[in-house]
Amino acid sequence: MSIINCIEKFKKHKRELYTTPSHGQGCFVAPDSLKLLGKKIFTCDFSEIEGFDNLANPKGVIKSAQDFAAKVYDSKATFFLVNGSTSGIIAAMYSVLKRGDKVLIARNCHKSVYNGLVLTGAIPVWIMPKYNSDWAIFETINLDYLEEMLSRNRDIKAFIMTNPTYEGVMSDIYRISSVCKKYNVKLIVDEAHGSLWNFHKSLGTPALIQGADIVVQSLHKTAGALNPSALLHINRDSDIAPKDVQNSLNLITTTSPSYPILVNIESTIKYLSSQKGKFYLFDVIKNINRMLRNLKAIPNLEVYSYNNDISKILVKVTNMTGFELSDILFEQYGIEDELANEKSVLFLAGLGTTKVKLKKLEKALFDLCSKNIKISQNSPDYNSYIPTEPRVRYIPSLIWGKPYKEIELKYALSRVCMEVICDYPPGVPVLLPGEVIKKEHIYYLSDRQKIKVLS
Numbered sequence: 428m429s430i431i432n433c434i435e436k437f438k439k440h441k442r443e444l445y446t447t448p449s450h451g452q453g454c455f456v457a458p459d460s461l462k463l464l465g466k467k468i469f470t471c472d473f474s475e476i477e478g479f480d481n482l483a484n485p486k487g488v489i490k491s492a493q494d495f496a497a498k499v500y501d502s503k504a505t506f507f508l509v510n511g512s513t514s515g516i517i518a519a520m521y522s523v524l525k526r527g528d529k530v531l532i533a534r535n536c537h538k539s540v541y542n543g544l545v546l547t548g549a550i551p552v553w554i555m556p557k558y559n560s561d562w563a564i565f566e567t568i569n570l571d572y573l574e575e576m577l578s579r580n581r582d583i584k585a586f587i588m589t590n591p592t593y594e595g596v597m598s599d600i601y602r603i604s605s606v607c608k609k610y611n612v613k614l615i616v617d618e619a620h621g622s623l624w625n626f627h628k629s630l631g632t633p634a635l636i637q638g639a640d641i642v643v644q645s646l647h648k649t650a651g652a653l654n655p656s657a658l659l660h661i662n663r664d665s666d667i668a669p670k671d672v673q674n675s676l677n678l679i680t681t682t683s684p685s686y687p688i689l690v691n692i693e694s695t696i697k698y699l700s701s702q703k704g705k706f707y708l709f710d711v712i713k714n715i716n717r718m719l720r721n722l723k724a725i726p727n728l729e730v731y732s733y734n735n736d737i738s739k740i741l742v743k744v745t746n747m748t749g750f751e752l753s754d755i756l757f758e759q760y761g762i763e764d765e766l767a768n769e770k771s772v773l774f775l776a777g778l779g780t781t782k783v784k785l786k787k788l789e790k791a792l793f794d795l796c797s798k799n800i801k802i803s804q805n806s807p808d809y810n811s812y813i814p815t816e817p818r819v820r821y822i823p824s825l826i827w828g829k830p831y832k833e834i835e836l837k838y839a840l841s842r843v844c845m846e847v848i849c850d851y852p853p854g855v856p857v858l859l860p861g862e863v864i865k866k867e868h869i870y871y872l873s874d875r876q877k878i879k880v881l882s
Contacts, residue, residue, distance in 0.1 A: 430693050433479060433488045434471055434686070447474045447683070473686045482507065482684040483677045492693040499700045500625055502635060502660040504669035506676060507692045508643075509684045511655030512619040513539040514676065515643035516587075517546060518659060521675035522641070522667055523585045523613045524549040526824070531576060533588040534814060535565035537617060537854045538847055540587055544823040546679075551823070552580055555816050556598075562731055562743065563770040565814070565855070567598045570606065577610040585613040590634055591620050593766070593853035594731065594773055595739030597631050604638030613667070614638070619645035619657070623738065623777070626699045627708050631736050640665040641672075649738050651778030652695040656688055708778065712737070715776050718785045727796045731771065740774040740788075744796060752795075760791040766852045812857065812871035821861035821881075830882040836875050839864045843881035848872065 428436075450456060453469035473479055480487035489507065496505040508515050516539045524530055526548030532540055534555050544551055554576050557566040568588060577583060586607050591597050600616065607614040616634035618624070622644040624631040634642045642660045646652035659676070661667050698704040715737050722730050722742065731741035744752050753767035765775040774788060820843050821829075831845035841863060848858040858868055864878070872878070 428488050428491060429697075430480075430488045430492050430686070430690050434473070434690065437473075437478065438470070444476060446476055448472050468687050471687050471690060474683065479686075482509070482680065482689070483673075483682065489689065492689070496658065496693075496696050497660075499696055500633075500635060500658075500660050501663065503663045503665065503667075504661045504672070506659040506672060507689055508657035508659055508676075508680075509655070509688045509692075510657075510680055511647075512617065512643045512645045512657040513537070513542070513655075514679050515657055515659040516540060516615070516617055517543040517679055518672060518675040519615045519641040519643060520544075520547050520549065520585070520587070521678065522671045523615070528584045529580060529582050531580070531583050531586040531612070533568060533586075534817070535592060535855050536587055536589050537619070538849050538851075538856055539854075540617075541823055541847060541856065541859050545827045546824075548822075548824040549584075551819065552576065552583060553817055553819075555814065558814055560813055561770065562594075562741065563749070563768040564594045564596065564731075564741070565592055566596050567734070568603060570599070570602055573603060574606050574609075577606065577612060581610065583610070583612055585615055587615045587617070589617045589619075591618070591631060591736045591739070593620060593739070593855075594741050594771075595620070595736035597734050597736060600632070600634045600637035600639060604634075608638070613640045613665075615641045616643070618642050620648050620739070621736065622646050622648055622650040622658075623699075623708065624736075626705060627712060629712060630738060635660050635662055638662065638664075640667055646692060646695050649775070649777035650695055650699060653688055653691045656692045656695065658692070711776070711778060711780060714782045714785055715740070715780070718789050721789055722792065725793050725796050728792055738776045740776060741771050742774070742792065743771040744792075755795060756791060760787075760795075762788060762791055766850075768850070812867065814857075815865070815867065817859070818863040818865070819861055820863055823859065823861055826861035826881070831879045832882050833877045833879055836869055836872060836878050839878050839880055840866060840869060844868075845879040845881050848878075 450469050453466040456466055456469055475481045480489035482489055493505050493507055520543035524547045528549045529552055530549045531552045531554055534553050556568050559566050590600055604614050616639040618634050621631055624633045640662050644658045646656040647654045661669060727745040729743050748769050749767040749771045752772050753764050756762040765773045844858040844862050844864050845860050849856045
């Protein structure tokens with residue numbers, strides 16, 4: 428029985444619940460919530476009542492739904508995440524790392540990895556992916572550099588990386604996985620932005636198929652699910668035990684999981700794996716490809732396409748910063764992008780990206796570039812930052828909770844940072860607690876007056 432069937436069966440029997448949640452399946456809804464959300468979502472909101480299931484120890488409908496998902500994704504086990512991919516990343520780290528273990532981490536990983544470092548007590552060893560200064564984005568992991576890092580650090584237990592990147596850049600996971608296996612290193616891939624890859628080969632090849640041990644995906648990123656619906660998969664060939672991952676998830680997952688989110692995760696997977704869902708996705712991809720072809724004909728506009736997931740539409744306009752392009756599109760055309768940097772702008776496309784929306788974006792970019800808009804001489808000077816390998820003075824678990832003070836940024840050179848500083852999105856750290864503040868950090872962060880440093 429599916430989670431949806433379970434809820435429908437409950438509604439037919441009309442049991443009286445004296446349990447949480449206290450809204451009583453919509454018997455009470457705050458007026459403003461009722462006006463905005465309606466009553467239906469509340470009628471599907473339950474706790475672990477008789478006949479339902481427990482996400483922390485699934486044996487019934489949740490287990491059936493997760494088992495179905497494991498077949499769809501061809502995994503040893505698949506877990507539904509109601510706390511987003513962040514919880515999946517932390518649980519993956521808990522499952523393979525213990526205090527004092529070394530873990531290799533790509534510097535373009537999401538800041539949730541820092542949370543995992545604090546909680547596990549693992550020691551980070553950072554590896555820098557290639558950086559494309561023309562677009563202000565990270566690109567791929569250099570395989571020779573990866574092998575060199577692992578050969579010099581034989582005690583590394585796991586490698587954590589992001590694929591695709593926020594901007595859609597794809598690394599060769601098969602070869603990366605082969606290198607990791609050579610050194611007996613577990614490969615954890617944050618595939619948050621690749622949640623459609625299992626359902627259409629033209630977008631990218633899932634890391635699970637290419638040999639990653641654990642893969643985490645966000646269904647809400649591109650696959651059309653509610654925030655913060657996500658999945659964690661274990662590779663069939665990995666020796667990581669599902670019970671270890673379940674135990675790790677139980678440490679950080681709410682004991683009151685949202686049934687509307689669980690239903691949405693289940694139904695999203697069922698739809699995407701159905702023939703109807705595949706046809707729908709095919710149309711979405713066809714529409715994106717059509718727009719990308721049209722964009723390439725627009726003068727003064729460049730489209731990033733190297734080794735890229737096409738659902739991440741990255742563009743830049745000649746003689747215009749990404750921030751300026753973003754502002755013009757928002758203020759003059761009512762278009763809001765996913766993120767902008769000093770060079771480019773990213774538009775995130777997914778199942779909810781209609782042909783009409785794509786056409787509006789295409790027309791706006793054509794109109795903007797054809798007008799050859801001149802940027803004011805008084806436009807802000809955005810400081811570029813080319814990421815460098817961090818100088819780690821204290822590991823995250825040891826610096827956590829230490830006393831700090833705020834000082835003026837100009838006096839912070841060589842001091843130890845005590846806050847997570849990152850551009851969000853994409854959530855890639857510029858500085859983390861325990862790292863030494865360099866002159867390039869001060870230059871890049873010049874719009875800040877103060878920064879937290881170790882006392």
